[in-house]
Amino acid sequence: MKIPEFTLERFFARYEFSTPYILCSSDIQGMAMHDLLALADDDALQRWQSLTLGYTETNGLPALRTAIAQLYDGIDPDEVITFAGAEEAVFIAANVLLGPGDHMISTWPGYQSLYEVGRAAGADVTLIELRPEQEWRLDIDELRRAIRPNTKLILLNTPHNPTGALLSHDEWRAVVAMAHEAGAVLFADEVYRMLEYNPSDRLPAACELSPSALSLGVMSKAFGLAGLRIGWLVVRDAVLRQKLLAYKDYTTICNSAPSEVLALIALRASQRMLIRSRAIVLRNLQLFQAVCLRMPDRLQMVAPRAGSVAFAQILHAKPIAQIAEEMAAQAGVLILPASVYGYPGNYFRVGFGKADFDQGLVRFEAFLKQL
């Protein structure tokens, strides 16, 4: 399969490990091993210490699938499949569900693999544009109009990367019903779920609302453990589950054994993990909003409602790609320019997940002042 470059990942490959302050990451500050192990219960610690490093079960460690199922209402551990990050789940699901002659719908700007893999699999892709004047929210009527008789997949990311937008409860239920009526699979990329700033905004997972909807989750975002490369899909359709597992035989076969146990430890302590992640994000978001207030003629942002990122705007004649490059070189601060998404205007992604965000922000503000 031929597929275009993942522009955002290539951008990070160039800057992420050479720029001192990363102000645009979507993951939450990685947790240290000794802090994570300190959270382990006796059973998990025993699993860790006696772990043998053979192949593991293709659908995932049973105890881990049980812990994942407990994040949802009414989901059985057998309906969970684990993957090497959310990314592998997206890749496999799009390849299994789509082929030439099929149609899929997603949104833009967005995480590129959510629509690029389907396109590479031969599907016709409709991208619904998200707009700042609508606070980056998906227009439900536009979604309805985009559905065709051959629409096989509707792939939506909520809470949304890069805008931090979140659908309302009513909108979400309408989307789930719409996909079901159309006979399309709703693939809900919910990797930023549980990072809502107002807990009552948390939407039910798509898999809780419809037997044909898939819910995507991962350890990278709300749980601050991107390095584990553990993600999962909740799939209630047993036939589809078998197809996904059969495809996985050609990608990773099974997950990394140490990662499965470490993910288990984290999920059994999920409340503490989530408190930590939300505290980091909310602190950094407030600091960034204060900078927006101090320089309204230079920096603006539609306030995000959930997740670890937002799409802010620098008001300046210089193109954002050039501003980002100069900022990285001169201030040692990395922002993600909208050009990486092919999106026009001087927007950039800001990410609130890093522990040293405050130090990078001081440099960011100083750079903007002299721009």
Ligand SMILES: Cc1ncc(COP(=O)(O)O)c(C=O)c1O
């Ligand atoms: C919306 C969205 N989906 C999926 C992924 C992939 O997650 P992971 O890198 O943990 O596999 C990301 C990562 O940034 C993302 O933002």
